[in-house]
Amino acid sequence: MRPRRALPLDGGRHDRPGLEELLRQVARGDRAAFEQVYDMVAAAVYGVALRVLRDPAQAEEIAQEVLIEVWRGAARFEASRGSGMSWVMTIAHHRAVDRVRSAQASIDREDRVARLEARRPYDDVAESVETTLEQERLRRCLNGLTELQRESVTYAYYGGYTYREVAELLKVPLATVKTRMRDGLIRMRDCLGVER
Amino acid sequence: MSSDPHTLAGAYAMYAVEDADERRAFEEHLSRCPECEEEARGLRETAARLGVAVAQEPPPGLRxxxxxxxxxxxxxPPILDPASAPGRRAAARRAWWPRAATGLAAACLAVAVGLGVVAVRANDALQQERLGGQRIAAVLAAPDAKTVTRTAGQGAKGTLVVSRSQGQVVFFSSGLAALPESRTYQLWRIGPGGAVPDRLTRPDTEGRTPPVVIGELGDATKIGVTVEPAGGSRQPSAPPLMVVPLPSA
Structure with a gap:
């Protein structure tokens, strides 16, 4: 069993220098700083791409694109607006979801719903054999949600579905899905102890 | 669309709002509501944690x-934006899209984005193409982008877009005659030292060549286009049919 990776869950505040400072160095063209950034974020970037895309080849392609974008756009990172990790993960998640959506645009609606129903993003998290501490915590927090909150959050984040699609799939009104996504995520925030 | 945009905070943080107008309305709402902005920020951090929790060792070659x-x-370069509080993001967007060149840039951007999409479908072979697409988009959208256009006989038109902040030059053209498979258009960087071979390019069915990024400029003062055998040449085999000067500093 692989030892648990030291992921900078809080933006690397325990390490020196932190991800935010490293990104500032990267913005000035510092390749050595970028290597450290790579080591901090690559597994998370690849992981989220893989979870959303479910295809190692595409996930790798997206991860590469995202990491290059981190290099290219480091000057656009503003620490006042959030942690370095959330900046990187936002890029990664958006790219992966964009890829899924462009691929699915060609699939007709019924097919898509069938595929959607076949996808159980939460179960994957629960059944993952090798669990890190962070995964355990995530699972515990997800278990603290109502079923509808949990499904709304996991279909949206890990499945890449829009709230309209989630409403369609779960056969609940749009307003309900929006509300469940918000209160579900708020509960996750409080459970995970996200710093604000 | 909801009467209370604020309920969108969760969906927004998870990138589950696909309608651009709806997203924009929510962002405007955030810019007027500091507590909402604060909540949005916490939810964005939370969403990031959902991603970090599924981290996986990437394939070894990636690094x-x-x-x-x-x-x-x-x-x-960083976005230099003096304004700081509400509406800041809208201001940044405005700075990012030069007003005068917006129409042209948008049109070209559509081409560049199109290139990106095509490349996305394929994989490694088109990797460079896609990167090129991103660079092209950055040049065309740069606030300091300058364009120079020159026409040549029979409605052919070549355009250079130069951005000093991006340090790059993009070339595209229209009205170029179709060529047989055995021939190609080739770009040249022309300076006092002669012509340096650059990209090969082919027009689409409407005679337009897609935007391409020109290589290291060195002492080049203009970009020329010639017709060459497929595969390109090391030296131009004929005088250029079109020359576009690079704007001076």
Whole structure:
């Protein structure tokens, strides 16, 4: 069993220098700083791409694109607006979801719903054999949600579905899905102890 | 669309709002509501944690490829935006899209984005193409982008877009005659030292060549276009059918 990776869950505040400072160095063209950034974020970037895309080849392609974008756009990172990790993960998640959506645009609606129903993003998290501490915590927090909150959050984040699609799939009104996504995520925030 | 945009905070943080107008309305709402902005920020951090929790060791070759590739990618400058509080993002967007060149840039951007999409469908072979697409988009959208257009006989038109902040030049053209498979258009960087071979390019069915990024400029003062045998030449085999000067500093 692989030892648990030291992921900078809080933006690397325990390490020196932190991800935010490293990104500032990267913005000035510092390749050595970028290597450290790579080591901090690559597994998370690849992981989220893989979870959303479910295809190692595409996930790798997206991860590469995202990491290059981190290099290219480091000057656009503003620490006042959030942690370095959330900046990187936002890029990664958006790219992966964009890829899924462009691929699915060609699939007709019924097919898509069938595929959607076949996808159980939460179960994957629960059944993952090798669990890190962070995964355990995530699972515990997800278990603290109502079923509808949990499904709304996991279909949206890990499945890449829009709230309209989630409403369609779960056969609940749009307003309900929006509300469940918000209160579900708020509960996750409080459970995970996200710093604000 | 909801009467209370605020309920969108969760969906927004998870990128589950696909309608651009709806997203924009929510962002405007955030800019007027500091507590909402604060909540949005906490939810964005939370969403990031959902991603971090599913981290997976990436394939071993990725690191080397990324490290090699960053050597080819020019970094973006920071957005210099004096305004700081509400509406800041809208201001940043305005600064990012030069007003005068917006129409042209948008049109070209559509082409560049199109290139990106095509490349996305394929994989490694088109990797460079896609990177090119990103660089092209950055040049065309740069606030300091300047364009120079020259026409040549029979409605052919070549355009250079130059951005000093991006340090790059993009060329595209229209009205070029179709060529047989055995021939290609080739670009040249022309300076006091002669012509340096650059990209090969082919027009689409409407005679337009897609935007391409020109290589290291060195002492080049203009970009020329010639017709060459497929595969390109090391020296131009005929005088250029079109020459576009680079704008001076």
């Amino acid at each position: 080397d490829r990324v490290m090699a590739e960053i050597g080819l990618v020019r970094q973006l």
